[in-house]
Amino acid sequence: xxxxxxxxxxxxxxxxxxxxxxxxxxxxxxxxxxxxxxxxxxxxxxxxxxxxxxxxxxxxxxxxxxxxxxxxxxxxxxxxxxxxxxxxxxxxxxxxxxxxxxxxxxxxxxx
Amino acid sequence: xxxxxxxxxxxxxxxxxxxxxxxxxxxxxxxxxxxxxxxxxxxxxxxxxxxxxxxxxxxxxxxxxxxxxxxxxxxxxxxxxxxxxxxxxxxxxxxxxxxxxxxxxxxxxxxx
Numbered sequence: 001x002x003x004x005x006x007x008x009x010x011x012x013x014x015x016x017x018x019x020x021x022x023x024x025x026x027x028x029x030x031x032x033x034x035x036x037x038x039x040x041x042x043x044x045x046x047x048x049x050x051x052x053x054x055x056x057x058x059x060x061x062x063x064x065x066x067x068x069x070x071x072x073x074x075x076x077x078x079x080x081x082x083x084x085x086x087x088x089x090x091x092x093x094x095x096x097x098x099x100x101x102x103x104x105x106x107x108x109x110x111x
Numbered sequence: 112x113x114x115x116x117x118x119x120x121x122x123x124x125x126x127x128x129x130x131x132x133x134x135x136x137x138x139x140x141x142x143x144x145x146x147x148x149x150x151x152x153x154x155x156x157x158x159x160x161x162x163x164x165x166x167x168x169x170x171x172x173x174x175x176x177x178x179x180x181x182x183x184x185x186x187x188x189x190x191x192x193x194x195x196x197x198x199x200x201x202x203x204x205x206x207x208x209x210x211x212x213x214x215x216x217x218x219x220x221x222x223x
Contacts (some may be wrong), residue, residue, distance in 0.1 A: 032210070034211070034212070036214070041219075042216060042217075043115075043203060043214045043215050043216040043217050044154075044203070044214040045214075046112065046211055046212075046213060046214075049210070049211060051210055088151065090153065090154070094212075097142060097159065097207075098156060099144075099156070099205075099212050101153045101154045102153065103152075103153045104151070104152065104153050106151070
């Protein structure tokens with residue numbers, strides 16, 4: 001069975017500094033990996049995905065993620081964080097028809 | 112990308128009653144799903160809604176408690192039956208396009 005781990009419950013970063021949200025996965029076969037963001041009282045918004053190809057994936061709102069097969073990781077990054085990036089971030093892996101989510105990481109960007 | 116709407120956005124219900132949540136997608140999706148999320152927590156898959164047939168439920172979820180319908184490609188309903196306070200949660204509808212899954216805004220349910 002597939003699984004996703006987000007080792008940090010919360011990440012605090014100052015506005016303008018780089019932001020990294022960590023994710024590791026376990027899946028049989030080729031991984032389909034996703035990042036979603038959830039703002040307060042909102043549904044999940046799709047940020048980016050890795051299916052195949054280039055290990056560096058660019059997504060919405062200036063976010064990118066790097067797929068590392070040897071480390072089974074798919075960390076989310078943003079070079080310069082904004083206060084408006086404060087939200088709950090979920091990593092997910094798809095295997096077959098099911099999407100399995102990590103526990104989520106709360107990001108707090110301070111002015 | 113698919114745009115997914117849900118009704119109602121929130122509700123407060125009495126113990127023992129039932130609530131039906133509606134989900135509409137604006138384009139045809141290959142699959143539809145229902146998830147449950149405690150505020151600030153991760154998502155748990157309840158079931159896959161199958162068009163014209165019985166839904167496929169995950170372990171721990173049963174049809175009598177969470178009956179699901181999907182009469183066509185773009186519409187589905189989830190009913191939370193005989194509610195108890197433990198059913199208080201956010202219920203999210205989701206639809207899968209070619210290779211990306213999209214989510215509705217959720218229905219926040221409080222059971223008193």
